[in-house]
Amino acid sequence: MVSGGLCQFRSRLVPYKPTRDNGMQIIKSYFLIVVALSLIACQAENAADSSGASRVEQQTFKWKLVTTWPKNFPGLGVAPENFAALVERMSSGRLMIKVYSAGEIVPALEVFSAVSSGTAEIGHGAAYYWKGKIPAAPLFTSVPFGLNAQEMNGWLHYGGGLALWRELYAPFNLIPMAAGNTGIQMGGWYNKELRTIDDFKGLRMRIPGLGGEVFTRAGGTAVNLPGGEIYTSMQTGVIDAAEWVAPYNDLAFGFQNVAQYYYYPGWQEPGPSIELIINQQAYDSLPDDLTAIVETAARAINQDMLDEYTSRNNTALLELAKQGVEIRPYPDEIIAVLRQISAEVLAENAARDPMFDKIYRSYDAYRKNVTAYHEISEHAYFKIRQTSSDIVGHD
Ligand code: CA
Numbered sequence: 459m460v461s462g463g464l465c466q467f468r469s470r471l472v473p474y475k476p477t478r479d480n481g482m483q484i485i486k487s488y489f490l491i492v493v494a495l496s497l498i499a500c501q502a503e504n505a506a507d508s509s510g511a512s513r514v515e516q517q518t519f520k521w522k523l524v525t526t527w528p529k530n531f532p533g534l535g536v537a538p539e540n541f542a543a544l545v546e547r548m549s550s551g552r553l554m555i556k557v558y559s560a561g562e563i564v565p566a567l568e569v570f571s572a573v574s575s576g577t578a579e580i581g582h583g584a585a586y587y588w589k590g591k592i593p594a595a596p597l598f599t600s601v602p603f604g605l606n607a608q609e610m611n612g613w614l615h616y617g618g619g620l621a622l623w624r625e626l627y628a629p630f631n632l633i634p635m636a637a638g639n640t641g642i643q644m645g646g647w648y649n650k651e652l653r654t655i656d657d658f659k660g661l662r663m664r665i666p667g668l669g670g671e672v673f674t675r676a677g678g679t680a681v682n683l684p685g686g687e688i689y690t691s692m693q694t695g696v697i698d699a700a701e702w703v704a705p706y707n708d709l710a711f712g713f714q715n716v717a718q719y720y721y722y723p724g725w726q727e728p729g730p731s732i733e734l735i736i737n738q739q740a741y742d743s744l745p746d747d748l749t750a751i752v753e754t755a756a757r758a759i760n761q762d763m764l765d766e767y768t769s770r771n772n773t774a775l776l777e778l779a780k781q782g783v784e785i786r787p788y789p790d791e792i793i794a795v796l797r798q799i800s801a802e803v804l805a806e807n808a809a810r811d812p813m814f815d816k817i818y819r820s821y822d823a824y825r826k827n828v829t830a831y832h833e834i835s836e837h838a839y840f841k842i843r844q845t846s847s848d849i850v851g852h853d
Contacts, residue, residue: 519748521555521740524573526566526583528686529559532710533766534703534732537638537759538582541734544755553748555580566684570735574630579740582637585623585733586667587682591630593807594814596667597821598623598634600730602800604821607639607729607764608836609828614731617824622817631738637756638732638763641771643724644708645788646701647692647717652788655795664688664700668803669726675799685711692716701726705774706767719784725796732763 523542527535542555560566563578570588573581586596598619605613613619614636627634646663659677663670670680681697685707691697693716700717701724702708708720734756741749779785788796808815 516552517745518551519553519744521553521579522563522577523555523557523580523582524563524569524578525557525581526560526569526587526684529562531559531685531707532770533640533707533763534638534685535559537732537763538734540762541582541637541755541759544758545751548751548755549748553744553751557582560684560686566686567682570630570632573735573737574632576631576737576739579737581735583733583735584666584730585634586730587684589667589682592626592813593811594626594817597814597817598626598731598733599667600669600727601804601821602669602672602726603728603797605729605825605828607641607731609825609832610639610729610731611636611760612828613821613824618820619817619824622820626813626817627735628738633736633738633741635734635736635753635756636731636760637734638760639767640703640707640727640730640732641764641767642704642729643701643727644704645721645724645726646699647708647713648699648719648721649717651719651784651786652721652792654789655792657792661699662697664691664697664702665726667726668800668807669701671803671807672726672796672799675803676796689713689716704767704771705778706770709774709778714778714781714783719786720778721786721788723788725788725793725800732760 523538525535525538527538530536530539538557542557545553545555558578560569564572566583567587569578569581569583570591572578584599586599588595598614600610604610610619614623620635623634646665648661650657652658655676658673661678662681663673663678664683665673665680666682670682674680678699681691683691683697683700685702688697688700688702689711692700692713700713702711702713704724708714714720736752741752744752775785804818808818
């Protein structure tokens with residue numbers, strides 16, 4: 459550090475005026491640069507001495523981030539890597555986050571417990587995986603026939619949803635935030651054609667959350683598996699059908715090699731939110747500027763993931779069609795039954811669990827309002843926009 463004596467030199471400085479062919483001026487200018495650099499160092503030293511703020515800013519944090527996704531899996535697995543890189547850059551390396559994929563520290567479906575207990579400071583996954591612990595958690599991923607991605611983000615950030623989510627997770631020592639959305643998903647992969655609701659009878663399908671409850675009520679058996687186990691389970695006949703995400707991700711897992719029919723739309727997940735969960739003590743240990751960086755980076759990857767899926771699903775769908783996948787709409791009859799069962803399942807969950815009831819009231823009120831407006835905006839626009847497709851059939 460520069461001595462105080464040089465710091466006091468600043469009052470005698472005069473502005474530098476260049477003069478051609480004057481060697482002394484070169485020496486003087488060199489001297490002035492040295493003095494200027496010294497002054498910058500002096501100011502930093504003085505600031506640290508007077509407020510102590512700079513000492514806080516020098517504190518660094520190293521966090522472990524556990525995820526429910528395979529390493530660098532497109533979209534879902536890349537998002538936490540992007541988050542960590544963004545936080546590191548925004549904080550100039552004061553908060554370093556190392557990302558661990560499913561199974562590296564804990565299995566996919568133990569991410570919640572690991573972050574709750576402090577084994578890891580932060581996690582990335584989906585709330586509906588914790589349905590067994592918290593009946594209301596799936597409301598923060600997706601609701602069958604519920605909000606789409608745009609609406610879900612609206613409810614969370616401007617409709618009271620995020621405050622309810624934090625209230626729900628507070629007893630578990632966790633702070634949740636939205637950190638990704640896939641947009642509307644596909645209905646799923648089957649190895650037989652679907653004509654009536656009776657075709658679900660006897661089917662074992664990977665379909666988590668509330669959609670899984672509806673599927674079971676409709677005659678099938680819902681299985682909750684992390685993404686990395688779906689392909690082998692389909693291949694070995696442990697399950698007969700599976701929903702995962704949408705063309706971009708489903709192509710990456712190669713489901714077209716283990717199933718023939720690809721049904722749409724994803725009634726079970728019309729706009730699933732992906733979550734970051736942060737251990738309460740870890741969050742509280744951060745200075746205010748770092749918590750702002752964490753929250754801002756989460757909002758950034760929340761939007762970025764949706765942008766990526768929006769852009770890449772359509773090209774992946776073309777590839778799946780090229781590989782001979784049969785892309786079909788769910789028959790109207792099946793959708794009508796699923797819609798009816800979904801309403802029953804939601805009402806029963808609300809009757810059983812007070813927090814489910816409280817959160818669903820907020821969600822449902824928001825859905826009614828936003829639907830009324832979207833009827834004359836988004837929906838009306840989609841209807842008038844001319845479309846054509848030589849890939850998929852329409853009812
Ligand atoms: Ca899904």
